[in-house]
Amino acid sequence: MMKLDGVTVFVAVAEAGSISEAARRIGLAKSVVSERLAELERVLGAKLVQRTTRKLALTEDGFAFLGHARTILREVEEASAQLSERRGSLSGPLRIAGPVGFGVAHLGRALSAFLAAHPGIDLSLDLDDRFVDVAADGYDAVIRHGAIRDNRLIARRLCATRRVLVAAPGYLAAHGTPRSLDELEQASAVHYTNRNSDWRFTAADGARVIRPRAKLRVNNGLVMRDAVLAGIGIAMLPSFFVHEKLADGRLVRIDIGIEPEGAELYIAYPPNRSASAKLTVLIEWLRRSFGDPPYWEAGLPARAERKS
Incomplete structure (x- = not known):
């Protein structure tokens, strides 16, 4: 008889791409994951996963079974959720x-x-x-x-969230506070590498875009904030990273009379x-x-x- 824990392990392995990563995701020992996967293959009479020294790949039978396995788990979870709802x-x-x-x-x-x-x-x-x-x-x-x-x-x-231009007081004392887009474009900037280096602003006549010189590029907003605190340059950051530093005066909001383009927070x-x-x-x-x-x-x- 096919066991649900074997189906769970198979889907985890298929999505993770390795037995060790699947074991980490579902909180089981690697040996337990291997045993349950092997048992499922014995019950089905089919090889689902091809193991090599370098990688793990689904067999043709594995690909064919994966969609059914996901459906099984989803239906079990939905049934469980409905019962939980009935119990409040x-x-x-x-x-x-x-x-x-x-x-x-x-x-x-x-x-x-x-x-x-x-x-x-x-x-x-x-x-x-x-x-x-x-x-x-x-x-x-x-x-x-x-x-x-x-x-x-x-x-x-x-x-909805706002992006704000921020700098450390020391940086502004040394380099001056930009008062226009042209002045801002000459500043040293800290950029987020997972977005393009454009800074976009919302104007009455449409979007305005500038490309300040990057002093630092990094793919983490908290590191960007710390670089700005250290006086590296100016950054355009979401307000959720800088609100406390603006409140205590360690960062200063730069107002050039035009608002940085905002964004929204989603769950998908x-x-x-x-x-x-x-x-x-x-x-x-x-x-x-x-x-x-x-x-x-x-x-x-x-x-x-x-x-x-």
């Missing part, structure tokens, strides 16, 4: 991904409170600034700041995984936790007047 409780696994900086600064505390309110949920959170493939990597949902590039996903808005999930009760409750929890406008923008000055 939520339970079971929930796996999400999010950006590193935002996860450290804000997401962690919101999720800790969520788990305290729903102790039956087993949450896995992977923080990664790369744009993960939600379905292929086995996530229920992904949290992103900015546009969702994958049009196969269903995106649910959490809140594959259309073939309709939002489960757990995910629906999580989405509403995050919306209430962050607020709209979000709590980290409570002390920010009013938006700059737009100039053409």
Whole structure:
């Protein structure tokens, strides 16, 4: 008889690409994962995975079975979720991904409170600034700041956020405070490498774009903030990274009379995984936790007047 834990292991191995990574994701010993996978292959009478010294790949039978295996697990999870709803409780696994900086600064505390309110949920959170493939990597949902590039996903808005130009007081004392786009373009900049180096602004006559010289490029917003605190240059950063430093005066907001282009915070999930009760409750929890406008923008000055 085919066992559900064998199906779970097979899907984890297929999505992770290795037995060791699958074992890490589902919290089992590597030997247990190997044993359950071997048992499933014996029950099915088919080789699902081809193992070599360098990599692991699905066989033709493995590819054929994978879709069915995912359907089995999804239906079991949905059935369990429906029973939990009937009992007035939520339970079971929930796996999400999010950006590193935002996860450290804000997401962690919101999720800790969520788990305290729903102790039956087993949450896995992977923080990664790369744009993960939600379905292929086995996530229920992904949290992103900015546009969702994958049009196969269903995106649910959490809140709008602002980007602000910031610098350390020491940098501005040494180099002057830019008062226009032309002056800003001559400044030393700290750029985020996962976006292009353009700084976009919203003007009455449309978007305005400048390309300041990069003093530093880095793929993490918290490292960018620390570089700005050290006086390396000016950065355009989401308000959720800098609100506390602006409040205590360690960073200064630069106002050139035109507002940096904003962004929105989303949670997205594959259309073939309709939002489960757990995910629906999580989405509403995050919306209430962050607020709209979000709590980290409570002390920010009013938006700059737009100039053409």
